[in-house]
Amino acid sequence: MVAAIETRDLTRAFDDVLAVDRVSLVADAGTIYGLLGSNGAGKSTLIKMLTTLLPPTSGSARVAGYDIVRKAQLVRARTGYVPQLVSADSQLTGRENLLMSARLYGVPRRERTQKIADALAFMELGDAADRLVRGYSGGMIRRLEIAQALLHGPEVLFLDEPTVGLDPVAKQTVWTRLKELRERGRTTILLTTHDMEEAELLCDRIAIMHHGRIQTDGTLADLRAASGATRLEDIFIRAAAGAMDTEQGDFRAVARERRTAHRLG
Amino acid sequence: MPSHASAAPLTAWADRTRSATAFLDQISAILAVEIRKLARDPTELFTRSVQPALWLLVFGQVFTRTRAIPTGSLSYSAFMAPGILAQSVLFMAIFYGIAVIWERDLGTLHKLLVSPARRTALVVGKAASAGVRGLVQAAIVYVIATALGSGPRFDPLALVGVAVMVLLASALFSTFSLCIACIVKTRERFMGIGQVLTMPLFFASNAIYPLPMMPHWLQLIARANPLTYVVDGLRDFMVGGGSLGLPLDFAVVTGVLAALVAIAARLYPTLVR
Numbered sequence: 001m002v003a004a005i006e007t008r009d010l011t012r013a014f015d016d017v018l019a020v021d022r023v024s025l026v027a028d029a030g031t032i033y034g035l036l037g038s039n040g041a042g043k044s045t046l047i048k049m050l051t052t053l054l055p056p057t058s059g060s061a062r063v064a065g066y067d068i069v070r071k072a073q074l075v076r077a078r079t080g081y082v083p084q085l086v087s088a089d090s091q092l093t094g095r096e097n098l099l100m101s102a103r104l105y106g107v108p109r110r111e112r113t114q115k116i117a118d119a120l121a122f123m124e125l126g127d128a129a130d131r132l133v134r135g136y137s138g139g140m141i142r143r144l145e146i147a148q149a150l151l152h153g154p155e156v157l158f159l160d161e162p163t164v165g166l167d168p169v170a171k172q173t174v175w176t177r178l179k180e181l182r183e184r185g186r187t188t189i190l191l192t193t194h195d196m197e198e199a200e201l202l203c204d205r206i207a208i209m210h211h212g213r214i215q216t217d218g219t220l221a222d223l224r225a226a227s228g229a230t231r232l233e234d235i236f237i238r239a240a241a242g243a244m245d246t247e248q249g250d251f252r253a254v255a256r257e258r259r260t261a262h263r264l265g
Numbered sequence: 266m267p268s269h270a271s272a273a274p275l276t277a278w279a280d281r282t283r284s285a286t287a288f289l290d291q292i293s294a295i296l297a298v299e300i301r302k303l304a305r306d307p308t309e310l311f312t313r314s315v316q317p318a319l320w321l322l323v324f325g326q327v328f329t330r331t332r333a334i335p336t337g338s339l340s341y342s343a344f345m346a347p348g349i350l351a352q353s354v355l356f357m358a359i360f361y362g363i364a365v366i367w368e369r370d371l372g373t374l375h376k377l378l379v380s381p382a383r384r385t386a387l388v389v390g391k392a393a394s395a396g397v398r399g400l401v402q403a404a405i406v407y408v409i410a411t412a413l414g415s416g417p418r419f420d421p422l423a424l425v426g427v428a429v430m431v432l433l434a435s436a437l438f439s440t441f442s443l444c445i446a447c448i449v450k451t452r453e454r455f456m457g458i459g460q461v462l463t464m465p466l467f468f469a470s471n472a473i474y475p476l477p478m479m480p481h482w483l484q485l486i487a488r489a490n491p492l493t494y495v496v497d498g499l500r501d502f503m504v505g506g507g508s509l510g511l512p513l514d515f516a517v518v519t520g521v522l523a524a525l526v527a528i529a530a531r532l533y534p535t536l537v538r
Contacts, residue, residue, distance in 0.1 A: 051379045054538050077282060077381040085372025091302045103294035104380040106282035148376070 004029040004156050004188035005050065009059035012045050019045040021212035022059065027205065029155075030185045032178070034203030035192040036236060039254050042212035043192035044084060047160050050190070051081045064155040077105070080149030084160040084192075084256060086263045087145055090134040094125055094144050097133060098151060105152035119147040123177060138264030139170025146177065150187070157181075159191040163198060165261030171198075178202055196232045206232070208239040215239040282381040291382040295390025300397060310398070314405040317353040321346065321409050324473075334474050339506050346410040346417060347499035348472030351492055353402045354431055358395045358438035359463050362446025362455055365391070369536050370452075378537055384530040391443065392436035392526070399435030403427060410503075417503045426502035426511075433518045434495040440525040447532035472496050476508065491521045 005027040012020040020042045027033035035043045048054040050063055052072040061068045064078035088097050098116045107115055120126045123143040133141060142162060149157055162178075163171045179202065181187050193199055199206050200220060207217035216223060216239045220232065227235045282291075303310070321342070328334060329341040336344040368374040377387055410417045417423075442459070449455050469483060470492040476484055487493045498514035501507030507514065 048537075053375065053378055053534070073283075073381055076379055079379070081375070081379040083372050083375040085370075085375065087372040087376040089298065089302075089373050091305060092298065096298070096301065100294050100298050101376070101380070103290050104377065104382040106287050106290075106381065 002029045003027065003062070004031075005033070005061070005063050005190060007046075007050070007059065007061040010046070010049060010056050010061050011058045012042075012049055012054060013057045018212050020049065020056075023209075023212075023214055024059075025207055025214060025217065027188055027190055029188050030182070031204040032182050032189040032191065032202050034199040034206045035190065035209055036194065036196075036199050036206055036232075037192070037209035038194055038240070039257060041209045043209055044160055045212075046209070047081070047158050047190070047192060051079060051158055052076055077152070078154055079156045079158060080152070080154035081158045082142070082145045082149050082160065082162060084164065084260055086141060086260060088133050088136075088141050088148065091132065093130050093132055094120065094136070094140075094147075095129045097144060098148055101148045101151050107152055115151055119151050122150070122180075123147040124173070137170065138166050139173055141264060142166065142170070142174055143177065146174070150181075154187060156188045156190065159189060161192055161194070161257070161260075163193070163195060164257055165264040175201060196236065200232050208236055210240045283383070288383060288386050291386035292390045292393060294382075295377075295387060296393045296397070299391075299394030303394075303397065310401050313353065313357055313398075313402065316356065317349045317402065317406050318409055320349045320352070321406070321413060321415075325349070325413070325415075328473075334478065336475060337506065339504055340415065342410075342413055342415040343417075343504045344475075344500070344506075345473050346406060346415045347503045348470075348496050350403055350406040350427075350431070350499055350503075351434060351470075351496045352467055352472055353406060354399045354434045354495070355438050355466060355492060356463060357398050357402060358435050359442050359466075360459055361391065361395055361439035362442035362444075363452055363459070365443055365446050365536065366450070366452050366455060375537055378534055384533050385526060388440060388443065388526055388529045388533055389436075392440050392522075393432075395435040395439035396432035399431040400428060403431045415504070418505075423502045427499060430495060430498045430502065430514075430518070433515075433522055434492075437491060437495075437518060437522040437525060440522065440529050443529045444525060444532055447529070447536050450536065466490060466492050470496055471500075471508075491518060494518050 003026050007023055007025050009022040009024055010020060011018065011022050023046060035046065037043050045054065049056050050061060050068060052068050052075050055069060063075045066074045068075050095116060098119060099112065102112045102116060120129050123146060125140060125143055125147065128136065128140060133144065136144065163174050166174065175198065178189065181189065205217065205219055206223060207214045209215065216226060218226065223235050224230060227238050229235045229238060325342045325345050332341070334341055365374065407417055445458055446455055449458055469486045470490050471487060472492065476487055479487060494509065494514040494517040497507040497509045498511055501511055
């Protein structure tokens, strides 16, 4: 197996708080890697480093074969990112959002129309393509954002809590699309979530993150064997138990999640 | 080296994002988005025309009658028209940073910054969109000034000169605003600073009174203020009678703009950290 993402002691400090603390992980090409953790566990900070938005304080990482600091531009060209915040532009149509991405990612002019049509069809947004995103439902916005992130055929796709704030039906649709992506096998997906069902259903490998550190990681079977628990929820609670005495989640993380849920709901 | 077979076409694309044509395409992608949004909701263009209209109609008319300000052979209303155009460009562009902070809070900025587009292209795209808004302001000021008999010139050279100076000035102050936004990071702090900056920039310039009228210390400040060179250039093209010379006007405005773009391209990514 080839590693699509590989981090070594990746660390990020904000003042004297270690948001991400010596994280070492490996995600194999073509798989879905799930980062499970509560608010403020460091998941979003880790993703921001891997997408080159945030330089690490120490440690290193390679994404799609390139160093995230020294070859940041090459990493950006080979990855897609759906932030937890709503990143689609609500004042544009779905198609216009996609066109902007195509141009920023250097998709050749003659291929743009076809690629945009393919992305819309894959995400089941064909009928809504020329409507303003302002009128989209939460699930449609998320699907559009995934379409935008997939347009240039990235090797690695980062999804930060892709289904937070979505109703069960919209969630299912997103899950179906992601499963199909995995079956195609061309894209490695790293997603963060605190939805146990999502992690169990989608992820080939799960890491449980708490207070900036990976407490445990492996396939669901590995995690079950190591912890002695069957349900992922119990495994999660046990993994995080050592640190439960401290406050869960910081104000900013909670506020951000509520804002996203509000805008998608 | 990439370890994937699928990396081959991507490598070509990645290289493509660094070429000069890709750079222009990235700028125009940002610009196209801004123009489309402006075309869908042009209300702000009209609300922004109220302030220059008031200055020209009220302030300008009063001071033209009193003849309190020595403007040589020009009438005061002709003298101040370029100053008010520069002012309306400044007031429009200086709050650009707020929009960028807003985009950060929404999440749209993250999308731009994870793309392989060059940071300079993202900054210049924003600056160019400020230029479009600036041109609309110029058209409005021209209409009002003509109606008031301030007699702005309509020959092609003058119009092109005004358009170029307005584009550069809009780009300059919007990029300056972007830099401030990246430093202060929140809308609340930005609002305070935006107010503190605009008035001194306006009053410490030759927009509504000539340089020689100012006390020496203020002249020194005005000479260091890019708005002075914007006004001087606009005055030369619109009504004649700039005093610093067009080469100096353009050199200062272009130089400051280039420096600010370089700074903004470095600061822009820090807004999402």
